[in-house]
Amino acid sequence: MGKIPASFRTSTVPMATLLKNPPAALPNQSTVVEPPEKPLHFPKKKSQLSGKSKAKKTRTATESPKSPVFFNSPSLLDAKKIFASIATTYTTPLDLRFHNAVLQSYSSIATVNDSISFLRHMTKSQPSFSPDRSTYHILLSQSCKSPGSDLSDVHHILNFMVTHGFPPDQVTTDIAVRSLCSADRGDDAIELVKELSFKHSPPDSFTYNFIIRHLCKTRSLSTVYNFIDELQNSFQLKPDLVTYTILIDNVCNGKNLREATRLLGVLGEAGFKPDCYVYNTIMKGYCILDKGSEAIGVYNKMKEEGIEPDLVTYNTLIFGLSKSGRVKEAKKFLDIMAEMGHFPDAVTYTSMMNGLCREGNALGALALLEEMEAKGCSPNSCTYNTLLHGLCKLRMLERGIELYGVMKSGGMKLEKASYATFVRALCKEGRVAEAYEAFDYVVESKSFDDVTAYSTLESTLKWLRKAREQGLAA
Numbered sequence: 001m002g003k004i005p006a007s008f009r010t011s012t013v014p015m016a017t018l019l020k021n022p023p024a025a026l027p028n029q030s031t032v033v034e035p036p037e038k039p040l041h042f043p044k045k046k047s048q049l050s051g052k053s054k055a056k057k058t059r060t061a062t063e064s065p066k067s068p069v070f071f072n073s074p075s076l077l078d079a080k081k082i083f084a085s086i087a088t089t090y091t092t093p094l095d096l097r098f099h100n101a102v103l104q105s106y107s108s109i110a111t112v113n114d115s116i117s118f119l120r121h122m123t124k125s126q127p128s129f130s131p132d133r134s135t136y137h138i139l140l141s142q143s144c145k146s147p148g149s150d151l152s153d154v155h156h157i158l159n160f161m162v163t164h165g166f167p168p169d170q171v172t173t174d175i176a177v178r179s180l181c182s183a184d185r186g187d188d189a190i191e192l193v194k195e196l197s198f199k200h201s202p203p204d205s206f207t208y209n210f211i212i213r214h215l216c217k218t219r220s221l222s223t224v225y226n227f228i229d230e231l232q233n234s235f236q237l238k239p240d241l242v243t244y245t246i247l248i249d250n251v252c253n254g255k256n257l258r259e260a261t262r263l264l265g266v267l268g269e270a271g272f273k274p275d276c277y278v279y280n281t282i283m284k285g286y287c288i289l290d291k292g293s294e295a296i297g298v299y300n301k302m303k304e305e306g307i308e309p310d311l312v313t314y315n316t317l318i319f320g321l322s323k324s325g326r327v328k329e330a331k332k333f334l335d336i337m338a339e340m341g342h343f344p345d346a347v348t349y350t351s352m353m354n355g356l357c358r359e360g361n362a363l364g365a366l367a368l369l370e371e372m373e374a375k376g377c378s379p380n381s382c383t384y385n386t387l388l389h390g391l392c393k394l395r396m397l398e399r400g401i402e403l404y405g406v407m408k409s410g411g412m413k414l415e416k417a418s419y420a421t422f423v424r425a426l427c428k429e430g431r432v433a434e435a436y437e438a439f440d441y442v443v444e445s446k447s448f449d450d451v452t453a454y455s456t457l458e459s460t461l462k463w464l465r466k467a468r469e470q471g472l473a474a
């Protein structure tokens with residue numbers, strides 16, 4: 001329960017008043033607050049067409065097809081026949097976009113050589129069709145994704161482009177690099193970048209940082225550093241602030257804070273000033289390691305350098321301090337961020353509740369929930385899951401059952417940790433039927449996979465059976 005999720009789904013069910021005076025009744029009784037009657041989604045637009053205009057239109061000879069042709073066979077002969085039938089249907093010339101769509105459709109299932117032959121057939125049979133750079137980029141992307149142990153197909157297309165008056169440019173480099181990386185051909189992408197940098201066009205900063213990010217995910221750090229050094233020494237391609245941010249984020253995720261600090265110094269030596277995002281990244285790394293003092297040090301360093309902390313800064317700091325058991329300090333930063341004009345959001349409050357539950361103060365977490373709602377901040381599924389997990393661990397099952405009822409009313413999904421804790425708490429009290437009901441809800445709401453849900457319930461029931469045999473459970 002210590003992770004900050006990437007996104008949160010806001011609940012529509014008020015619950016502060018529900019938790020103030022918890023009834024003894026189960027959540028499926030009338031004491032549960034009902035969800036709003038209107039679903040919170042955009043309604044479908046009603047068709048404004050009249051009955052006459054809804055009728056299916058027949059395509060005239062002057063209309064262009066509105067969707068690309070989808071080929072079912074890689075056969076070049078069949079593709080030529082299909083294209084010929086299309087060309088004879090329309091009296092007006094087909095535009096470039098349509099020709100490119102046809103080529104894209106066919107090249108996705110055909111070989112590189114057949115795709116080239118099909119393009120030649122299209123230009124020969126349709127004199128009005130004049131391929132441009134985007135046309136050749138379709139073939140280039142296909143050649144990068146085609147199976148092969150070398151770059152022969154890619155070289156074939158690049159030479160084909162040069163022959164027809166389109167030497168590779170930075171867009172060409174970008175398309176090739178992204179296509180190779182998407183096909184898990186990182187080594188080939190490295191080789192091609194070096195080759196294009198030497199012969200034709202070096203990558204721009206966007207392509208450069210894209211491949212650096214890809215290599216950080218798929219290669220060792222030494223490989224990334226060697227690639228950066230080679231591009232800098234051979235082609236004068238230097239890393240920028242975004243590059244250093246990617247590297248710092250990578251080493252922080254790997255819990256290598258010493259290297260992150262070193263990179264921060266290298267960044268400064270290169271003439272760049274760390275921005276808020278860089279500091280937030282390093283702070284996040286310290287928070288992952290439960291190093292709250294170091295995280296506060298990063299915050300103080302930001303202030304000294306004149307970098308104004310943002311909402312992410314305060315949320316990260318509050319999360320880290322709460323996670324490491326320093327809730328009182330986190331509470332102080334809650335007040336500071338409000339003074340600086342950053343209003344606490346669901347992430348902020350959920351982090352604080354997590355910390356309070358960790359130190360055994362479930363009532364404090366519930367009080368914070370009331371404060372959260374009073375200030376107009378809506379709890380979300382992560383908030384409820386955090387509280388459910390904490391309440392059950394602290395043996396406040398009745399409050400947990402009540403909270404679970406609110407979650408069901410709001411249609412929220414259970415997380416694995418909160419579900420496991422809830423089921424175990426129910427079984428400990430001999431409320432096996434309610435544990436099965438929680439399992440059914442997880443399956444119906446598709447909170448997570450059925451196998452995990454069932455395995456959790458099964459292992460808990462086995463534990464209960466052993467505990468009863470030993471006289472440890474009722």
